[in-house]
Amino acid sequence: MDHSIPLESFLDPCYNVILTRDCNGINCGTMFVRNSTWSFMFVTEVYMHNGDGIRDGPGDWPVHWGWYPEQAVVWKLSEQDRIRNKLKIVPQRVFNSYAGQVCDPGGTYREGDFMVHFAGPAGKSLFNEFWTKHRGGAANRSDPG
Numbered sequence: 343m344d345h346s347i348p349l350e351s352f353l354d355p356c357y358n359v360i361l362t363r364d365c366n367g368i369n370c371g372t373m374f375v376r377n378s379t380w381s382f383m384f385v386t387e388v389y390m391h392n393g394d395g396i397r398d399g400p401g402d403w404p405v406h407w408g409w410y411p412e413q414a415v416v417w418k419l420s421e422q423d424r425i426r427n428k429l430k431i432v433p434q435r436v437f438n439s440y441a442g443q444v445c446d447p448g449g450t451y452r453e454g455d456f457m458v459h460f461a462g463p464a465g466k467s468l469f470n471e472f473w474t475k476h477r478g479g480a481a482n483r484s485d486p487g
Contacts, residue, residue, distance in 0.1 A: 347456045349374075352437055357430035359384060361416070362438040365445035368416050368431060371461050372438040380428060388415045441468040 352360060352374060358381045360374040375381050419425040434440070434449035437456045451458040451472075460469040 343457050344454050352432075352456075354430055358428040360430045360432060362434045362436060363431050364434045364438070364440070364449050368420065369434065369438060369461075370416055372457070372459050374437075384419075384425065384428070387419065441465075441472050 353376075354360065358376040358378055362369050362372065375385065416429075420429050420431075434446070435452070435455055438449075438459050439451035439455040439457065440449050441451050441458045441460050458472065460466070460472070
């Protein structure tokens with residue numbers, strides 16, 4: 343992972359939310375959200391959405407959704423201009439590389455990527471494999487910070 347890449351290099355003043363896209367569509371596992379009134383409204387609307395409309399308060403997510411709820415909601419809301427115009431969707435490897443559990447090899451972590459995302463149910467075992475493989479190099483590296 344390349345810790346020398348500043349977080350600011352991913353930000354864009356024209357957008358309030360920056361997400362990546364993987365082979366399943368929009369991925370909300372890693373994203374940037376600007377601290378703004380618009381972003382607060384967006385996060386509130388995502389939280390309150392139940393798949394069919396706006397819900398009155400906290401509750402269970404519908405079990406019939408094929409995607410994780412936040413992905414489905416963001417996808418639905420991104421169809422609205424007022425939302426879509428504030429969302430920026432970038433390729434997965436920009437800041438959300440996966441550790442081997444991808445359906446698109448273009449999203450797989452490569453040395454020098456900003457970070458690696460251990461997503462989904464296989465994430466823990468993939469982390470353990472990754473750590474075992476890379477810790478020797480990390481342990482031998484001097485860390486100036």
